Amino acid sequence: MEYAEYEARRKRALLNSKLQGLDGLLISYMADVRYLCGFSGSSGMVLLVPRAGYFLTDFRYREQAALEVAGLRTVICDNGFGEALREILERRGRGGSVNAKRIGFDPKTMTCAELSELRRRLRGAAVLKPLKTELQELRARKSRGEVALIRKALKVAEASFQEALRHIGRETSERELALQVDFAARRRGAEGASFETIVASGRRGALVHARPSGKRLAGAVVIDWGVVYGGYNTDCTRTLGFGRVPAGLARAHRLVLEAREKALAATRAGVKACEVDRAAREVVEKAGYGSAFGHGLGHGVGLEVHERPHLGPRSRDVLEEGMVFTIEPGIYLPGVGGVRVEDMVLVTAHGAEVLATLPHSLDPSHY
Numbered sequence: 001m002e003y004a005e006y007e008a009r010r011k012r013a014l015l016n017s018k019l020q021g022l023d024g025l026l027i028s029y030m031a032d033v034r035y036l037c038g039f040s041g042s043s044g045m046v047l048l049v050p051r052a053g054y055f056l057t058d059f060r061y062r063e064q065a066a067l068e069v070a071g072l073r074t075v076i077c078d079n080g081f082g083e084a085l086r087e088i089l090e091r092r093g094r095g096g097s098v099n100a101k102r103i104g105f106d107p108k109t110m111t112c113a114e115l116s117e118l119r120r121r122l123r124g125a126a127v128l129k130p131l132k133t134e135l136q137e138l139r140a141r142k143s144r145g146e147v148a149l150i151r152k153a154l155k156v157a158e159a160s161f162q163e164a165l166r167h168i169g170r171e172t173s174e175r176e177l178a179l180q181v182d183f184a185a186r187r188r189g190a191e192g193a194s195f196e197t198i199v200a201s202g203r204r205g206a207l208v209h210a211r212p213s214g215k216r217l218a219g220a221v222v223i224d225w226g227v228v229y230g231g232y233n234t235d236c237t238r239t240l241g242f243g244r245v246p247a248g249l250a251r252a253h254r255l256v257l258e259a260r261e262k263a264l265a266a267t268r269a270g271v272k273a274c275e276v277d278r279a280a281r282e283v284v285e286k287a288g289y290g291s292a293f294g295h296g297l298g299h300g301v302g303l304e305v306h307e308r309p310h311l312g313p314r315s316r317d318v319l320e321e322g323m324v325f326t327i328e329p330g331i332y333l334p335g336v337g338g339v340r341v342e343d344m345v346l347v348t349a350h351g352a353e354v355l356a357t358l359p360h361s362l363d364p365s366h367y
């Protein structure tokens, strides 16, 4: 990511806090910290005040911060973040030119313990106030640079899937296929998996989040996988047939593909996320499988694999250009099996652009 992009993100975040009457903001959630300055480690905080920004971390990350953090003053904290923050804010208070007293925090990600500790330490130096617009909301709209990274990540994810399929034999188990996908992804430069790869064969396909087992691949097999590449996540699902696929599941597969089409057609900027969910759900409900589609239609994907927007019946999110999210209708029939197809899409000026490029066929030889 380019330096200018981090700067633009910080400006936007600071502007948002200013609109709320705040003098600055303090961010401790690591995905948000990465969004604001590029730091990919596991401990740090960002303090933004007018015309200055600080990155706080501990000595373990001194080198990494020097390499990764763009445009913020790095402070190595020997006595905890609270003390260092107090020093910074008091110093700025004395300067008199900038008043940094009312500092926003994200109530959705800061823990109660963190907040009470910081409030205790900062007493007299600053007051912490909950932010109304959190960074997650800003992160939902992706920049061109982010979309380019997500496309690269998807390439790695899709190539890994195709490579893993070439290793399938008569005896291949769920666990083995999952390992092949993960192995191929790591070899292609993925930093890791977005979540534990799901391979659910036959009846086990009815378990939405099945852990791969030693069961051989047979019938309809649901494979849900994702990679982290350049900090960005992917999330994709295909259902493949090995041997005979029960007629009910083959029909369910056609239905989820139809639901997917309806969702894509309903996707455009300004539309409520719950309406896109509705468009897909109607197809499944009309066919009599309403209760078998028990989860939301999709979710935003980016620095985290589940982020804003949320696409479900009760979502209040509204789609905007630049959002990247999944569309993943599924039908689960207890005792029989399940089908799910999941693609990542981008909201453009013209509607939905499907970022995924893999086919949707049940036949593994089509990939």
Ligand code: ZN
Pocket: 224, 225, 235, 236, 237, 342
């Ligand atoms: Zn998934």
Ligand code: ZN
Pocket: 235, 236, 299, 326, 328, 342
């Ligand atoms: Zn998903």
